[in-house]
Each structure stands twice: as structure tokens, then as C-alpha cells.
Amino acid sequence: MNNNKDHIYSILQEVCDPEVPVLTILDLGIVRDIQFHEEEVEIIITPTYSGCPAMDAISVDIKLKLIEQGFKKVKVSYVLSPAWTTDWMSEEGKKKLQAYGIAPPQKITNNTRLHKMLFEEEGHIECPQCHSLNTKMLSQFGSTACKALYQCNDCKEPFDYFKCH
Amino acid sequence: MPHTKNALSFTLHLADTALILAQRNGEWCAHGPILEQDIAITNITLDLIGQARNFYQYAARLHEANENAVTEDSLAYLRTEGQFKNLLICELPNGDWAQTILRQFFFSTFQMLLFEKMKQSNNTQWVAIAEKSIKETHYHVKWSSEWVIRLGDGTTESHDRITKALDTLWMYTGEFFIPASYEMIEVTALKNEWMNKVKEVFDEATLTIPENVFMQTGGKNGVHTENLGFVLTELQYLQRVFPGAEW
Incomplete structure (x- = not known):
């Protein structure tokens, strides 16, 4: 596992918003943090609006992209605060x-x-x-x-x- | 621990209220008076479902210590009328467009004041949900206020309809400000400001606030109108017929 944030950001650059597919999740500013635990990498994202239906699809995409790149355990978690702008x-x-x-x-x-x-x-x-x-x-x-x-x-x-x- | 128990009941009250109004508003999907407004009411509905989910997820966490089987889905889909703590006004039928609009206006104006107050609470999860939701609620207040004015100060027909909606709904607005024993935000204190905001819009809309009306209560404690059973029947149908079904 390549525990390098820049490397992970470059992978996340390929995850797009399913509703506005020209934007990556980094363009949107919804990736709030990346954390490394023993065997696991955790991506912390925040929703644009409370009921944004794209969140589940984005979360699955993040996992798929990272697993494709050799990450074994990927966790995506949500944070509400501070609220997205x-x-x-x-x-x-x-x-x-x-x-x-x-x-x-x-x-x-x-x-x-x-x-x-x-x-x-x-x-x-x-x-x-x-x-x-x-x-x-x-x-x-x-x-x-x-x-x-x-x-x-x-x-x-x-x-x-x-x-x- | 009474504190946790109250926090759980209050969180469920907030979740149920948002969910039931969302379910009602969702009935307008593809039936709105014009396309743009159909999209507007369903967008508001989506925000409310998002709020409900945030509150249910937190409620499930408050439960976790003793019951692992409780999830946001079990809370929404597997509780019965007596366990739901939503405000009565949310479960009432939509009526016509005027009644739907007026309810949204009363509700969103209240919710905005409630979330403002909640932002100062010492529960960090409530603060996070309130700060997130209030940005959306501002849109709901603006949109519904404008429609109340359009209908009230519009044609004779629209004025009559919203006046009739006012007669139907007003008796359910008192419940906003009558606290339940578990309520951890002082809702009584929000009444004056709510009345002022309603009056401001009503003056523009040429509507008059009714006086001396008996106020209905009970929803916060699970005592509902007969409408809630019908709402839940539709909302919970799939999970009741195919328990544990997933997409």
C-alpha cells in the first residue's frame, strides 16, 4: 500500500460527480481528509446538500478506484461539519x-x-x-x-x- | 441515563418530522401545477429526506450501546404510529397547492428558528446537522413565503383557497411551541419571532392571523391523527412485505 496522500489524491482525481460528470470530487471540494490506519485507508467526504443522492454512488466509486490501484481495505466516511460551501x-x-x-x-x-x-x-x-x-x-x-x-x-x-x- | 433517553427521543422527533413531511411532499412528484414548481417541491423534499437520514443515523448511534439491530432504516421502516413523534401538521393530507405551500411556509419558518437555536446547543452532532440543514432551510422559507404572497395577494380564487388552507392548518401550528418532556431546545421561546415572521408575510399576502383557535397536540408523544397510519402504510410497504429487502 502506497501511504502517500498525493498518490491517493491523484487517484481521487478520477472520481467524478455522477450528476455533473465534468467535475471530479476534488473539483467539488467534498474530500475533506485522508487517513491511514493499520491496513486501511479512510477517505472522509462531506455532502454538498443533506439529501444529495450522489453520495452513495461517489462512495462506491472511491472504493472501486482505490481497490483497482491495489488498496485492500478502503473505508469512506461522511462528515457534516464544517458544512460544505x-x-x-x-x-x-x-x-x-x-x-x-x-x-x-x-x-x-x-x-x-x-x-x-x-x-x-x-x-x-x-x-x-x-x-x-x-x-x-x-x-x-x-x-x-x-x-x-x-x-x-x-x-x-x-x-x-x-x-x- | 435520562439524558441519553431524552436526546434519543428528541432526535427521533426531529427525524420523524422531516421524514413524514418529505413523504407527503413527495406525493406531488409529477403532479405539481407546473414543471418548475414540481421540481421545487421535490427538491425541498430531498433536503428533508437528507435531514431525516442525518437525524436517524445519529439516533441509531445513540441506540447502539444496547441494541445493535437498530439502524437508520429500521427506525424509519419498522416503527408504528404510536412510536412516531412527528408534528401533526406534517402528516396531514396535502390538500391543494395552497395548503401544501402554507404548511411548508409555517413549517420551514419554524424549522429555521429551531435550527438557529440548535446551533448553540452543546450536542456537537445536533450542531453539525443544524448548520448543514439551515443553509437549505433558507431556500425553503424564501420559496414558500413568495408563494404565500403570490396566492394570498393573487386572484380571488387563489386568495379563497389559501384562506381555506389557513382555516385547516392554523390549529396545528400551536404544537411547534408546546414542548414535549424530552425536548432539549426551548421551543416556547421561538413563538414570538415565528409570529412576527408569519405576520410580515401575511401582511404582504393580505391574510389575517386567526385568533382564539384551539391548538391540536399529541404528535410529539405518539398520539396522531388517523392520517399517519395511511402515510406509514405506503412508506413502509416494501419492508413490511419483503423484510430486509435491499437495492
């Missing part, structure tokens, strides 16, 4: 999302009010197709819990926005 997504991941047609989450700054007023939407979301900022929200909830549905007022394309969280 879109700020843990890698810059590379955000670029991949955009190229895939999903507007990436905006960076959360001190000025970001995560909790919008009633009927207020997150503004200045760039259309991943024509890059216009003239877009509007169609629905706060999109095809998965982590996304909202937007539409571009210029090219008229509807698109998913990975919302700030």
Missing part, C-alpha cells in the same frame, strides 16, 4: 462547469448576502453560452438541489446555475 469548488472546476454549459457559483465575499430578500434573485449570472450578463432566474430550484434554473435574455437559452451555497 461552493467556495470550496476549485477554479478549474468552475471553468469546466462553464464550458459544460452550467454557470459556476459566484465567489462568496463579505458583501454577499446569501439569504436574499423575498422575490430577489442572484444577479449578474453570466450566460454560459453567449456570456451576456442580461439573464433572469426562472426557478430557484433546478435539475438538482444545488442548481437554479436561469434564462439568458439575449440568446434566450435556458441554463443551469450552480447556486452559491
Whole structure:
């Protein structure tokens, strides 16, 4: 067993989010720690949303990939705290999302009010197709819990926005 | 140890409440009034199932010392009505869209205040679940508040329907703030803020808070309306007919 974290991270780089397959779990920022026990390697991950149905599939994928690479005993455990935020997504991941047609989450700054007023939407979301900022929200909830549905007022394309969280 | 026993009962109450509301909301899947809102209510449902799982997993751990056979699944699928501690409002039938929306609004507004308070508890697992869940609950409050306003201040038809929903649901809101003996968060103290938040949205929605209504209780202690049996029959069917079945 190669007890080297970098080696394990390079293997985890091949595990993708089954619902947004352009993103690896490292791009998403859900791998929180790697620990070595006597004969076992433990990968600690955190869910994006409480009910994220991808967690079980991700956990199986992690085990398969590591076993393929010669690890005999692999354990995947979950941790809830600290709660995942879109700020843990890698810059590379955000670029991949955009190229895939999903507007990436905006960076959360001190000025970001995560909790919008009633009927207020997150503004200045760039259309991943024509890059216009003239877009509007169609629905706060999109095809998965982590996304909202937007539409571009210029090219008229509807698109998913990975919302700030 | 009474402390552990209370912690277990309270954790189950939180889990059951989230699960039963999720099961009810899930009935809207593919029946929502428009596609986007069908997706919205089922997304909220998914968050609630996730919360329920987190609480059930913790409850199973609290059990472990004496009963190894207890798992998150056995807690959800193999307990009967009298053992469920969910709030009564969660087990009521969905009614129309107005009734579903208004229940979500009452519930999520309460849940947000409860989780805020829970974040200050000295139980690290509750704190972790509350911190995780509250980020989702904010979306639920915003979405349901906006819909209450749309329906209340909308057409004569939508206003009538949400007024009728209010008549049906209001008597189940008192239970939020009447503590059970095991409850480890002071829920009574959340009432004023909840009323203020409801009033704020009701003013916009041209709705009036009813007065002098008798409040129903019992859910927290396993005394339910007849509805819960029907909900559990559907929820638990597979495990009852094929015990131990797995995907």
C-alpha cells in the first residue's frame, strides 16, 4: 500500500460527480481528509446538500478506484461539519462547469448576502453560452438541489446555475 | 441515563418530522401545477429526506450501546404510529397547492428558528446537522413565503383557497411551541419571532392571523391523527412485505 496522500489524491482525481460528470470530487471540494490506519485507508467526504443522492454512488466509486490501484481495505466516511460551501469548488472546476454549459457559483465575499430578500434573485449570472450578463432566474430550484434554473435574455437559452451555497 | 433517553427521543422527533413531511411532499412528484414548481417541491423534499437520514443515523448511534439491530432504516421502516413523534401538521393530507405551500411556509419558518437555536446547543452532532440543514432551510422559507404572497395577494380564487388552507392548518401550528418532556431546545421561546415572521408575510399576502383557535397536540408523544397510519402504510410497504429487502 502506497501511504502517500498525493498518490491517493491523484487517484481521487478520477472520481467524478455522477450528476455533473465534468467535475471530479476534488473539483467539488467534498474530500475533506485522508487517513491511514493499520491496513486501511479512510477517505472522509462531506455532502454538498443533506439529501444529495450522489453520495452513495461517489462512495462506491472511491472504493472501486482505490481497490483497482491495489488498496485492500478502503473505508469512506461522511462528515457534516464544517458544512460544505461552493467556495470550496476549485477554479478549474468552475471553468469546466462553464464550458459544460452550467454557470459556476459566484465567489462568496463579505458583501454577499446569501439569504436574499423575498422575490430577489442572484444577479449578474453570466450566460454560459453567449456570456451576456442580461439573464433572469426562472426557478430557484433546478435539475438538482444545488442548481437554479436561469434564462439568458439575449440568446434566450435556458441554463443551469450552480447556486452559491 | 435520562439524558441519553431524552436526546434519543428528541432526535427521533426531529427525524420523524422531516421524514413524514418529505413523504407527503413527495406525493406531488409529477403532479405539481407546473414543471418548475414540481421540481421545487421535490427538491425541498430531498433536503428533508437528507435531514431525516442525518437525524436517524445519529439516533441509531445513540441506540447502539444496547441494541445493535437498530439502524437508520429500521427506525424509519419498522416503527408504528404510536412510536412516531412527528408534528401533526406534517402528516396531514396535502390538500391543494395552497395548503401544501402554507404548511411548508409555517413549517420551514419554524424549522429555521429551531435550527438557529440548535446551533448553540452543546450536542456537537445536533450542531453539525443544524448548520448543514439551515443553509437549505433558507431556500425553503424564501420559496414558500413568495408563494404565500403570490396566492394570498393573487386572484380571488387563489386568495379563497389559501384562506381555506389557513382555516385547516392554523390549529396545528400551536404544537411547534408546546414542548414535549424530552425536548432539549426551548421551543416556547421561538413563538414570538415565528409570529412576527408569519405576520410580515401575511401582511404582504393580505391574510389575517386567526385568533382564539384551539391548538391540536399529541404528535410529539405518539398520539396522531388517523392520517399517519395511511402515510406509514405506503412508506413502509416494501419492508413490511419483503423484510430486509435491499437495492
